[in-house]
Amino acid sequence: MSARQDIRKDTPSVGAPLLDNLQVCRAFAAITVVTGHALHDAGVVAARRGIEFPGSGIDWTFGVDVFFVISGFIMVYVSGKDFAKRGSAWTFLRRRLIRIVPLYWALTTIMLIVGLLLPQLLAIPVGSFQYVASSYLFIPEWRVGAPVPEIRPLLALGWTLNYEMLFYVALAGVMFLPVRRAIAVLTLLFAAAVTARFTLDIQQTQLMFWSDPIILEFLMGCYLALARQAGWRLPTPAALVLAAAGIAGLLANSGGAAELRPLMVGLPALLLVAAAALGPTLPKLAPTRFAILLGDASYALYLSHPLVIRTLREVWLKFADPAWPLWLYALLCVAAASLAAIPIYLLFERPVTRLLQGKAQGKSEAPKDFGAGSGQAATASAGR
Template identity: 30%
Template sequence: MMVLVSHANLIVDKSLFSGLLVVGRCGVDFFFVLSGFIIYHVNYYFIGHPVRYGYYIRKRFNRIYPIYWIYTLVTLAIHFVLMKYTGKGLIYWINVNLENILRSLFLYPVNTAIQEASIIPVAWTLSYEIVFYVMFSLLILLRKQISMFFITIWVVAVIINSVFSFQTGNLLMNVILNVKNLEFFMGCMAAYFFRKYSCKLPKYQLRLLMTFAVLLLAISWCYSLHAGHIYDVIHKMDVITFGIPFFIIILCAVLLEEKVPANKASLKNIFIYLGDASYSIYLTHFVTITLVNIKLGKSFNSFLIFSISVLTSIIVGCLLYRFIEKPLHNWLNKNPVKIETAQMSNMSPH
């Protein structure tokens, strides 16, 4: 949602809210930390079991690529229809040729330093996600000591590169060594601490930590706005200014969740549904906002266009999740889900 309002602020009117919501780009930092947490937590019992690798990689492929391909092809179709009937296409952030279409489909990294983007612009983050999935595979395929050796080398290389900013000229290598990868490690650390200290810390300490993290986040938000970094997508300080608060917030949230009785509050269910639909909302919101902005043009004031853009993006994303993403994902994982239940029961220490 932070990324959504950030893009709405940028596309509709950069001066709206004095650019305050553009800092919502830090939702990407939250996404990276959370991804590290989830991938470690969900696949914890697969670590050191090479026989589970096929299942792991199939699940990761099914989660990312099929629905992404559908949305990419639909975006292309909309672009060409607009080109035919209006003379002006939808995609203005990349040259629509065979090479770039193939690069987008397979999530090959783009050069964000020159404002290059995939057909679905936000997909640049998925290139990092794929790299992290591959590197996490080492924990499954290799012995713990060997895999930790290679991962430690990777972490050190990322830290060195963040200090000296080496540019290899290779887009894939630049992603592998990008400082953003440290946020995945933060997420893994959060999952590790969660498994080790679950239910051991008292609620008042967790609430104090959560409050401290929210204050850090607010300070970082103000700093980013004041320092003029709100339009810099790859600013390396984000790992510290936003990555650390999100690390604490995610860890405290899951630890507190263990201590709070489950309930069926409608508001909670709404947020859960938005979370379930977040991938579809994330992948389609940029195009939805762009189309709404094209359609409404200068007919309404910026605030109204912004509001309509945000609401429309949420509705479209939720509908696509309900009728396309969810059925497709269930169909792709129908048999693997049954396998997972048996495997997890056999591998669980309990």
């Protein structure tokens, strides 16, 4: 079931316009991540041809932060009436696994097969069985063979899903409480984790990863959802100002220290998402409709775009005139990745999700007071 269907089923009176705004936000977040990787790859092409490429000077990974704030908002907004109800935690987790796992596992398997059969195509070796298993199970592990030490799965962009899964499990763990109390407890848990990371100098891999300050950005989205449920709304001028301030802040502050990321990048991301979540519905113009479709496909775009860019790189190096500007190459990467994500979403992600949701509902009929589910996960950015 898609994010749009989830929200509309739970909140038919307000879900559609709200989702349209957030899907545009998702499209923006995904495109920024793709842009960053396209510009980086343009630098790789330049190096292989012995020329220079200046890049943009912007850390485009801020799209991940936008995804995390959106995720926190959607999970609470859609599941708000499920809190403090029997069995709601398992239903929530089941829906999230069905929504996130199939495409991620499919693309991870493709990476694994390529790495085993054609290892020369990968910049980093596949790694041990334990590392591969951890990649499938959303357990953070160090990536062996990387030029710079990093905690990344086999499908590198899945690092954001490791945070998403932490958030899902933590949120499910407090669902036995009413929603406001649950978010308050979740806040205490996340704040304690981040505090312990620095005061205790945590070095254990998983604990160090899961206590990163970036997890606080999920809480920002949670509180934004509570604000909307409480009736907060923004008029058009205020929403435009908030969105502009958010985008400006993201562009200006995306390169700060990791421990300050929730302030330097998370808060501007919150401003942008708040403009979408609390502001009026966007007009139904052709660019808006395309952005909404791209937002629907943002998870597919986030996870699949490195494969598209890597393929386009080899084509460019073989057939493109060396005099052609590499800005054109970066633009083609963004366009190709975006167009490729739409059929992946329509032909694989959406039908597989619907099939699995239908089978899960057929095996275990949910009680009448269960909610419909939850929205689409980034990242990072983002992958998603």
